Amino acid sequence: MSKTAQSNHTTQAAPVKTDSDTVLEVDGLRTYFRTHEGEVRAVDGVSFKMKRGSILAIVGESGCGKSVTAYSILRLIQPPGKIVGGRVTLRPVGEEPIEITALGEKDERLYHVRGGLAAMIFQEPMSALSPVHTVGNQIMEAIFIHQKVTKQQAQQLAEEMLSKVGIPNAAVRLKQYPHELSGGMRQRVVIAMALVCRPQLLIADEPTTALDVTIQAQIMQLMKGLQSELGTGVMLITHDLGVVAQLAEEVAVMYLGRIVEKGSMRTIIKKPRHPYTMALLQSLPSLHARNQKLPSIKGSVPALTRIPSGCPFHPRCEHAQAGRCDVGGPPPLEQLDPDGVGHEVACLRVHEIGPTLKAQAPS
Amino acid sequence: MKNAITPIPTDEPILRVHDLCKYYPIYSKGLVKRKSGEVRACHKVTFDLRPGETLGLVGESGSGKTTTGRAILRAITPTSGSVLFHHNGKTVDLARMPAGELKPLRQKMQMIFQDPFGSLNPRMTVQQIVAEPLRIHRLAKGSELDDRVVQMLERVGVRPEYRTRYPHAFSGGQRQRIGIARALVMQPSLIVCDEAVSALDVSVQAQVVNLLAELQQEFGLTYLFIAHDLSVVKHICDRVAVMYAGRIVELADTEQLFGDPKHPYTKALLSAVPQPDPDVPMNFELGGEVADLTRLPPGCAFAPRCGECMDVCREKTPQLLTHEGRHVACHLYEG
Numbered sequence: 001m002s003k004t005a006q007s008n009h010t011t012q013a014a015p016v017k018t019d020s021d022t023v024l025e026v027d028g029l030r031t032y033f034r035t036h037e038g039e040v041r042a043v044d045g046v047s048f049k050m051k052r053g054s055i056l057a058i059v060g061e062s063g064c065g066k067s068v069t070a071y072s073i074l075r076l077i078q079p080p081g082k083i084v085g086g087r088v089t090l091r092p093v094g095e096e097p098i099e100i101t102a103l104g105e106k107d108e109r110l111y112h113v114r115g116g117l118a119a120m121i122f123q124e125p126m127s128a129l130s131p132v133h134t135v136g137n138q139i140m141e142a143i144f145i146h147q148k149v150t151k152q153q154a155q156q157l158a159e160e161m162l163s164k165v166g167i168p169n170a171a172v173r174l175k176q177y178p179h180e181l182s183g184g185m186r187q188r189v190v191i192a193m194a195l196v197c198r199p200q201l202l203i204a205d206e207p208t209t210a211l212d213v214t215i216q217a218q219i220m221q222l223m224k225g226l227q228s229e230l231g232t233g234v235m236l237i238t239h240d241l242g243v244v245a246q247l248a249e250e251v252a253v254m255y256l257g258r259i260v261e262k263g264s265m266r267t268i269i270k271k272p273r274h275p276y277t278m279a280l281l282q283s284l285p286s287l288h289a290r291n292q293k294l295p296s297i298k299g300s301v302p303a304l305t306r307i308p309s310g311c312p313f314h315p316r317c318e319h320a321q322a323g324r325c326d327v328g329g330p331p332p333l334e335q336l337d338p339d340g341v342g343h344e345v346a347c348l349r350v351h352e353i354g355p356t357l358k359a360q361a362p363s
Numbered sequence: 364m365k366n367a368i369t370p371i372p373t374d375e376p377i378l379r380v381h382d383l384c385k386y387y388p389i390y391s392k393g394l395v396k397r398k399s400g401e402v403r404a405c406h407k408v409t410f411d412l413r414p415g416e417t418l419g420l421v422g423e424s425g426s427g428k429t430t431t432g433r434a435i436l437r438a439i440t441p442t443s444g445s446v447l448f449h450h451n452g453k454t455v456d457l458a459r460m461p462a463g464e465l466k467p468l469r470q471k472m473q474m475i476f477q478d479p480f481g482s483l484n485p486r487m488t489v490q491q492i493v494a495e496p497l498r499i500h501r502l503a504k505g506s507e508l509d510d511r512v513v514q515m516l517e518r519v520g521v522r523p524e525y526r527t528r529y530p531h532a533f534s535g536g537q538r539q540r541i542g543i544a545r546a547l548v549m550q551p552s553l554i555v556c557d558e559a560v561s562a563l564d565v566s567v568q569a570q571v572v573n574l575l576a577e578l579q580q581e582f583g584l585t586y587l588f589i590a591h592d593l594s595v596v597k598h599i600c601d602r603v604a605v606m607y608a609g610r611i612v613e614l615a616d617t618e619q620l621f622g623d624p625k626h627p628y629t630k631a632l633l634s635a636v637p638q639p640d641p642d643v644p645m646n647f648e649l650g651g652e653v654a655d656l657t658r659l660p661p662g663c664a665f666a667p668r669c670g671e672c673m674d675v676c677r678e679k680t681p682q683l684l685t686h687e688g689r690h691v692a693c694h695l696y697e698g
Contacts, residue, residue: 061564062535182652183424212423213591217635217647239565242594242637246645266641283569284639285598290617291576294598296569300534 022091023200023233024050024073024118029086029101031065031072040304042068042081044257047333050201050250052093053231055224057238057248057265059280063301065257066237070203073235074114075100092117092200116146119194123206125186129178135162136174139193146197161192166222184215191222198230205237220247241284245269253277256304256312258330263343271355273336273345275317278355311348319353375449377585378412378435378553383444383458385427385434389657402656404430406609407444409683412553417579417586419600419617421593421632423653427609428589432555434458435587436472437465448472450552470500473546477558479538483530489516490526493544500549515544519574536567540574547578555587560595572599593636597621605629608654608664615689625691628665663694671695 031043043065050056058066071077073088088100090113098117103110122128130138139158143149149157155174162170165188178186187207194202207223208216224247227234236248244251244265252262253274261274272278281287282295299316302308310327314320325348333344347353384406391399405427412418420428434441437457446457450471457468473496476482483492493512497503503511513523519540521533530538539559546554556575560568576599578584590596596603597617604614605626613626624630631649638645651668660667666676675694683692 061566184652212653213593214423214631214635214647214649215653217637217645218650220637220645221647240637241565241639245639245641246637269639269641280565281639283566284594285569285572286594286636286639288598290598292598293573293576294569296573297566300536300567301564 020091021051022049023052024235025087025089025091026069026073027087027089029069029072029088030084031068031077031081032084034080034082035305037303037305041257041307042304043072044330045086046254046257046259047086048252048259048262050233050235052200053227053233054249055227055234055236055247056250056252057236057244058252058254059238059241059244060254061239061280061301063256063304064254066254067205068257069254070120070205070235070237073100073203074118074120075103075105075110076120090117090201111145115142115194115199116197117199118201118203119197119199120203120205121187121190121194121207123209125183125190125210126178128190129186131178134175134177135181135189139174139189139196142193142196157196158192161196162189164226165189165192165195166218167192183211184218187211187215187219188222191219191226195226195230195232199232201233201235202227203235203237206239207236208243209238209240216243223247241269241281242286253280256301256307258312258346259333259344260313260346261344262333267343273343273350273355274347275319275353276313279316279318311346319349321349324348375414376411376447377414377449378587379445379447379449380411380431380435381409381445381447383408383431383434383446384442385430385439386442400657403609403659404656405434405441407683408606408609408611410604410611410614412585412587414552414585415579415583416601417588417599419596419603420587420589420606421591421596421603422606423591423632425608425653425656426606428591428606429557430609431606432474432557432587432589436469436474436555437462438474448553466500470496470502470549471551472553472555473549473551475539475542475546475554475556475559477561479535479542479562480530482542483538485530488527488529489521489533489541492530492541493526493548496545496549502549511548512544515548516541518578519544519547520570534567535563536570539563539571543571543574543578547582550582551584553585553587555589557589558591559588561590561592568595575599593621593633605632608656608659610664610692611683611690612665612692613690614683619689625686625689625696626665626693627669627671627695631668663692 027047029043029046033040033042046069060066072083077083083101089097090100091097098109098113100113136158140154143154143157158174159170162173167173167188208219238244248265251265251268252259255276261277279297285294288294297316308315311325311331314325331346331348333346336343336345385404386401387404388398389400390396408431422428433439435446441458444458447454448457490512493515494508497508516523516526521537521540560571563571588600600617603617603620604611607628613629624633634647649668654664662678663676663681666672673694681692681694683690686696
């Protein structure tokens with residue numbers, strides 16, 4: 001594929017350790033769950049780097065391991081799950097790099113990471129908030145854990161943050177309980193809670209999926225605004241390719257616990273090369289004329305206890321070749337263009353099948 | 364299938380919904396509960412459904428889409444209004460019919476639910492789930508019953524040899540197919556799809572959308588397609604009704620509605636959909652929250668969020684009027 005210089009994004013050819021441009025480095029992360037049906041390889045060898053202050057989207061269908069990846073980064077995996085391999089390194093500005101996977105369960109640095117350097121917001125805002133504490137107390141709790149401030153100062157900070165996330169009458173809202181707020185307001189509170197300690201990394205796990213489309217649009221605008229204002233790196237976990245195209249700068253597509261394609265958002269949305277990414281984009285109704293049959297991916301995502309041999313996608317792939325795609329281990333990620341756009345694809349036949357996504361402009 | 368339903372040959376609407384209302388009382392606190400107000404979940408909803416067409420019903424949560432769908436099927440009893448259902452050359456008013464007489468009509472109107480996990484009884488096998496409506500209505504028994512279940516499962520793409528399994532053994536997409544089989548085995552003419560594809564992954568969603576379209580062709584089905592995902596609605600609906608705070612604010616052909624929305628709320632709703640194309644940036648300007656049905660403002664319910672709000676909007680509720688061949692409830696297009 002001939003590549004025009006279409007992106008200003010750069011990727012280091014070799015992993016340079018003193019990489020000041022990277023806020024998060026995930027290297028060969030493997031998280032397995034021990035179950036009665038055998039070992040579930042929820043995340044199996046995931047590697048990526050996140051640039052400081054950028055928005056990276058992790059995309060995939062349910063069960064592809066995107067949430068487990070996020071939980072693993074903050075060491076929130078509970079038994080029977082376990083991080084069995086790989087490294088997660090956080091590189092905060094003005095501090096020593098922290099290898100999160102090497103920290104002990106009770107290590108003080110782990111508490112410093114969680115909520116301090118890196119924060120997380122969840123899909124369902126009601127379950128992320130305590131129903132028996134006021135909004136103000138919950139935000140202030142986060143402040144007291146990570147900063148040495150007086151109660152008045154904390155209150156001030158909480159109020160400022162609430163107005164920043166677009167909640168009118170912040171002082172009144174601080175004294176309210178989550179059930180008194182609407183879904184969109186609750187998600188704003190959760191975002192305020194996550195950002196009040198000015199983390200350098202924000203992990204957002206399907207932050208808009210439970211919201212109405214107009215509220216989703218408001219929250220998306222808010223996140224984009226805050227991200228550029230505060231310089232927070234955002235790891236956005238989503239299944240919605242529309243959200244990806246509107247927010248992300250870089251994209252990693254996951255399937256059955258592995259990254260199958262990654263690159264700049266424009267490359268992934270406009271010129272995807274992995275058959276799974278291409279099929280996902282093709283199956284979006286907005287790209288097709290009305291009443292036209294939608295191209296769909298055959299079958300459904302297999303259970304993680306029965307990951308197919310060879311390329312995990314081969315039973316559903318229209319390009320799969322018997323005797324090649326279905327044997328051996330999963331194909332490794334291959335750099336498509338060494339000249340610096342940083343487009344990586346894990347497909348054995350990537351050079352044979354070429355780009356088949358028709359350039360279609362949605363009406 | 365043998366006795367597949369042929370579409371009603373006339374252009375006579377299969378369903379005429381007129382001024383359908385469903386109010387829920389609000390009671391005051393205290394020892395003696397007194398009615399202190401009401402939530403107008405669905406207020407003066409009026410539309411026709413032509414045989415073989417798909418009408419989309421869209422809106423945010425709490426806009427009354429599901430209430431409307433359920434009130435039509437008499438899953439809940441409407442407060443007022445009429446639902447004229449055309450069936451076998453006769454027209455009956457579902458809204459006023461005594462509950463006891465509804466049963467034979469229920470064969471002809473079925474529902475497909477959103478949650479493929481919650482809508483199938485986990486203690487029944489797939490065979491039992493799909494056969495249950497046939498047994499209740501005594502339409503088939505013995506080997507004929509089995510045959511119909513097998514045929515239906517095959518048609519929706521569930522392997523019949525799996526019919527002795529329980530729902531938990533199936534994926535979300537497969538379960539949704541089982542729910543579709545349960546609805547279709549009665550050979551209905553009207554199906555209310557309440558967020559039927561919303562819970563599915565993108566790749567599976569496309570399969571189910573295709574299946575619904577094929578089945579509609581094959582059996583001459585009429586769909587009331589309730590959804591919040593506008594891209595799916597745009598894809599399969601012939602006409603779309605937009606609801607806000609319990610009322611229909613705009614109703615038009617799909618192409619007209621998406622190409623040239625009239626109501627300010629429709630415009631905002633359409634602009635809120637993130638397009639999977641970085642070259643089509645989001646151009647969204649709508650503040651505020653979804654209207655609170657217990658505290659609706661006088662006049663137009665959308666007025667507090669509307670960028671084109673006029674004085675009259677805060678005083679008078681706009682009616683759904685015909686404007687250039689389509690229906691809009693907005694003072695901008697009156698007079």
